[in-house]
Amino acid sequence: MKQPQPINRHTIAVLVDNEPGILARVVGLFSGRGYNIESLTVAEVEQAEQLSRITVVTSGTEQVIEQIKAHLGRLVPVHKVHDLTAEGPHVERELALVKVAGTGDRRVESLRIADIFRARAIDSTTESFVFEITGSQEKVNAFVALMIPLGLVEVSRTGIVAISRGASGF
Amino acid sequence: MSDTREMLTGAEIVLRALKDQGVEVIFGYPGGAVLPIYDALFQQNAIRHILVRHEQAAVHAAEGYARSTGKVGCVLVTSGPGATNAVTGLTDALMDSIPLVCLTGQVPTHLIGNDAFQECDTTGITRPCTKHNYLVKDVNNLARTVHEAFYVARTGRPGPVVIDLPKDVQFATGPYIPPATVAHKTYRPRTDADMSVIDRAIDMLLTAERPVIYGGGGIINSGDEASVLLTEFARLTNIPVTLTLMGLGAYPASDRQFLGMLGMHGTYEANLVMHGCDVMFNIGARFDDRVTGRLSAFSPTSKKIHLDIDPSSINKTVMVDLPVIGDVKTVLKALIGRWKERGAQLKAEPLKAWWGQIEEWRKRDSLRYGSNGLIIKPQHAVRRLWELSQGRETFITTEVGQHQMWAAQYFGFEKPRRWMTSGGLGTMGYGLPSAMGVQIAHPDALVVDISGEASVMMNIQEMSTLVQYRLPVKVFILNNQYMGMVRQWQELLHGGRYSESYSESLPDFVKLAEAFGARGFRALDMNDLDDVIRATLDHPGPVIADICVDQKENCFPMIPSGAAHNEMLLGPEDKADPVSTEEGMVLV
Ligand SMILES: Cc1ncc(C[n+]2csc(CCOP(=O)(O)OP(=O)(O)O)c2C)c(N)n1
Numbered sequence: 001m002k003q004p005q006p007i008n009r010h011t012i013a014v015l016v017d018n019e020p021g022i023l024a025r026v027v028g029l030f031s032g033r034g035y036n037i038e039s040l041t042v043a044e045v046e047q048a049e050q051l052s053r054i055t056v057v058t059s060g061t062e063q064v065i066e067q068i069k070a071h072l073g074r075l076v077p078v079h080k081v082h083d084l085t086a087e088g089p090h091v092e093r094e095l096a097l098v099k100v101a102g103t104g105d106r107r108v109e110s111l112r113i114a115d116i117f118r119a120r121a122i123d124s125t126t127e128s129f130v131f132e133i134t135g136s137q138e139k140v141n142a143f144v145a146l147m148i149p150l151g152l153v154e155v156s157r158t159g160i161v162a163i164s165r166g167a168s169g170f
Numbered sequence: 171m172s173d174t175r176e177m178l179t180g181a182e183i184v185l186r187a188l189k190d191q192g193v194e195v196i197f198g199y200p201g202g203a204v205l206p207i208y209d210a211l212f213q214q215n216a217i218r219h220i221l222v223r224h225e226q227a228a229v230h231a232a233e234g235y236a237r238s239t240g241k242v243g244c245v246l247v248t249s250g251p252g253a254t255n256a257v258t259g260l261t262d263a264l265m266d267s268i269p270l271v272c273l274t275g276q277v278p279t280h281l282i283g284n285d286a287f288q289e290c291d292t293t294g295i296t297r298p299c300t301k302h303n304y305l306v307k308d309v310n311n312l313a314r315t316v317h318e319a320f321y322v323a324r325t326g327r328p329g330p331v332v333i334d335l336p337k338d339v340q341f342a343t344g345p346y347i348p349p350a351t352v353a354h355k356t357y358r359p360r361t362d363a364d365m366s367v368i369d370r371a372i373d374m375l376l377t378a379e380r381p382v383i384y385g386g387g388g389i390i391n392s393g394d395e396a397s398v399l400l401t402e403f404a405r406l407t408n409i410p411v412t413l414t415l416m417g418l419g420a421y422p423a424s425d426r427q428f429l430g431m432l433g434m435h436g437t438y439e440a441n442l443v444m445h446g447c448d449v450m451f452n453i454g455a456r457f458d459d460r461v462t463g464r465l466s467a468f469s470p471t472s473k474k475i476h477l478d479i480d481p482s483s484i485n486k487t488v489m490v491d492l493p494v495i496g497d498v499k500t501v502l503k504a505l506i507g508r509w510k511e512r513g514a515q516l517k518a519e520p521l522k523a524w525w526g527q528i529e530e531w532r533k534r535d536s537l538r539y540g541s542n543g544l545i546i547k548p549q550h551a552v553r554r555l556w557e558l559s560q561g562r563e564t565f566i567t568t569e570v571g572q573h574q575m576w577a578a579q580y581f582g583f584e585k586p587r588r589w590m591t592s593g594g595l596g597t598m599g600y601g602l603p604s605a606m607g608v609q610i611a612h613p614d615a616l617v618v619d620i621s622g623e624a625s626v627m628m629n630i631q632e633m634s635t636l637v638q639y640r641l642p643v644k645v646f647i648l649n650n651q652y653m654g655m656v657r658q659w660q661e662l663l664h665g666g667r668y669s670e671s672y673s674e675s676l677p678d679f680v681k682l683a684e685a686f687g688a689r690g691f692r693a694l695d696m697n698d699l700d701d702v703i704r705a706t707l708d709h710p711g712p713v714i715a716d717i718c719v720d721q722k723e724n725c726f727p728m729i730p731s732g733a734a735h736n737e738m739l740l741g742p743e744d745k746a747d748p749v750s751t752e753e754g755m756v757l758v
């Protein structure tokens with residue numbers, strides 16, 4: 001018997017034509033072939049050329065990751081596929097909006113922790129805050145975990161965006 | 171700046187673009203959402219429209235046309251049910267890499283999303299079953315989109331492309347742009363391989379003592395030249411050649427180096443060569459599960475070279491040692507050139523020993539079949555059809571089932587594009603409409619649909635199309651009164667419980683042919699067989715030949731699903747291994 005292959009997490013950036021249905025095509029490819037999506041973000045990054053950038057975080061064996069990249073590359077509106085995890089150093093960031101409700105000590109404590117995490121309060125009432133936090137996924141997770149006992153109401157997260165380090169681009 | 175481009179209606183733009191793309195025939199069926207295009211069709215002569223009787227048949231006909239000519243097949247259907255009926259054909263074309271452009275009507279743009287009459291989300295439904303699809307909302311983009319669709323359909327790994335056309339866009343006026351000025355922004359599949367990769371392939375082949383070439387449908391798709399080059403390379407190296415179901419005809423069946431088809435119903439020698447080889451050269455095939463059998467036992471001792479135009483075919487199910495991304499003919503040409511330049515030669519002694527082994531396996535004569543008095547053996551019927559059609563330009567299509575495998579095993583194909591079958595999807599009902607498309611493309615050729623009595627019922631309405639257009643297609647039914655392939659699996663894997671696989675209440679196919687205005691012949695036993703085949707081939711119009719064959723015949727050799735190449739069943743005397751049977755039961 002062969003050894004089971006290790007499962008790794010990869011962050012893949014895909015440059016696509018910003019045309020109707022492109023997101024459905026990408027998502028359909030993952031669901032149709034049984035691949036995993038841990039997070040997916042998309043937005044236009046070049047207005048004149050109408051290009052969007054999709055960042056998808058997925059996990060699988062090396063064979064599955066190679067297949068995912070090959071299938072993405074085969075979609076007609078896809079310009080480029082880059083496996084940031086495989087290609088070298090890169091940075092990943094996520095943004096979250098975190099709503100916390102409480103009064104008294106709990107309210108003060110949430111502000112204090114937000115300060116440590118460099119989260120900003122972007123909305124406040126006498127009994128609530130909305131914090132904006134940016135950072136690695138681990139940092140956001142840690143912040144959210146700390147807010148639970150302090151009155152966490154809800155969280156909205158962007159999913160990961162990523163870019164390679166250094167001077168060169170796509 | 172004044173616009174000097176020619177202004178046409180959307181419907182006219184479509185037809186002009188088709189004409190400029192070289193389309194001569196379109197297979198279609200009208201309806202409300204495509205009436206403007208039908209109106210424009212009525213007023214021109216450049217493109218011939220073939221009116222089918224069901225939209226699924228339009229797509230299969232276009233597939234037959236495309237497969238037998240190498241051109242892009244073209245389909246026109248209406249919105250809603252027209253589009254959904256086309257879905258099976260589109261999926262079939264995607265699985266077998268057949269280039270098609272399918273135009274679908276759509277409700278006017280302002281009604282899209284309103285559940286309008288005969289509205290469906292065509293681009294949504296067809297996204298997973300096309301290579302690409304488009305919804306054209308602006309007549310200014312129409313000409314470019316049609317040209318781009320043809321480009322996408324035929325380049326790289328070919329496939330079906332859908333263009334969804336709202337009715338208001340067909341009426342609107344816009345500019346016509348000729349094809350030369352349209353280029354796709356990014357889609358440029360790679361066709362040639364680096365010389366360093368070709369050198370590595372040669373290095374690997376030179377280590378071989380037991381080599382094999384395993385060729386597939388990619389050779390056919392690459393064009394006739396690819397088959398010529400394959401033959402040249404095989405002769406140059408004396409490497410044995412086996413082909414997949416989709417690849418039949420890419421190498422001459424009568425050649426000494428040809429081992430026959432491989433896989434689930436492949437020959438003994440082909441499968442044992444695959445199992446025992448030390449270097450495998452896969453050319454344009456995709457390690458389909460019908461070919462590999464149990465993956466963990468597939469060709470365990472070989473180094474594998476895989477030439478494919480589609481990078482996603484590489485390492486999908488079988489890990490290979492050397493991927494070569496490119497077009498078969500381009501790469502083979504470079505490979506042969508380099509091989510000669512390097513004065514390469516395989517090790518003679520081991521290769522001779524390998525051929526000795528192959529000749530031993532050949533002696534098993536795994537395609538032999540018995541006789542049963544006056545009862546017609548289906549294999550014999552195919553063999554006689556093949557023998558009696560010698561000297562004619564013959565094209566064969568099939569439905570799906572045992573008859574399909576017998577056709578593949580007993581009809582020898584010497585040239586590419588003579589064999590049209592539904593391989594990947596396995597679509598019953600493919601053969602008759604596909605034969606229609608082949609006959610349109612080759613009016614003077616002999617076109618035979620080797621068929622089963624169950625499959626043929628799935629698109630039997632197309633007899634009417636054959637008669638209308640005087641298409642002399644021969645429907646050659648191997649009538650065993652069973653869904654034979656289903657019955658075979660039930661016999662081997664489900665304890666002989668023949669659940670719903672008997673073809674009850676069959677029509678009288680001779681009378682049915684006559685009812686459509688065609689001819690019908692029936693062979694009840696061996697005394698009739700040759701006469702019926704001759705009469706069928708000689709009749710100038712469409713024919714249904716009802717060949718009543720042995721009802722209990724099974725298709726051998728067989729690798730039961732879940733088994734390995736060296737666990738083949740050669741005949742009814744072999745029993746499937748219970749362990750692999752249990753694993754195999756859950757597979758298809
Ligand atoms: C559309 C479709 N439905 C069901 C099947 C499953 N199937 C495969 S072979 C077969 C029986 C075909 O019977 P027949 O056409 O008589 O051919 P035979 O095997 O008897 O030669 C069936 C039902 C299929 N391949 N396609």
Ligand SMILES: [Mg+2]
Nearest residue numbers: 622623652654
């Ligand atoms: Mg049958």
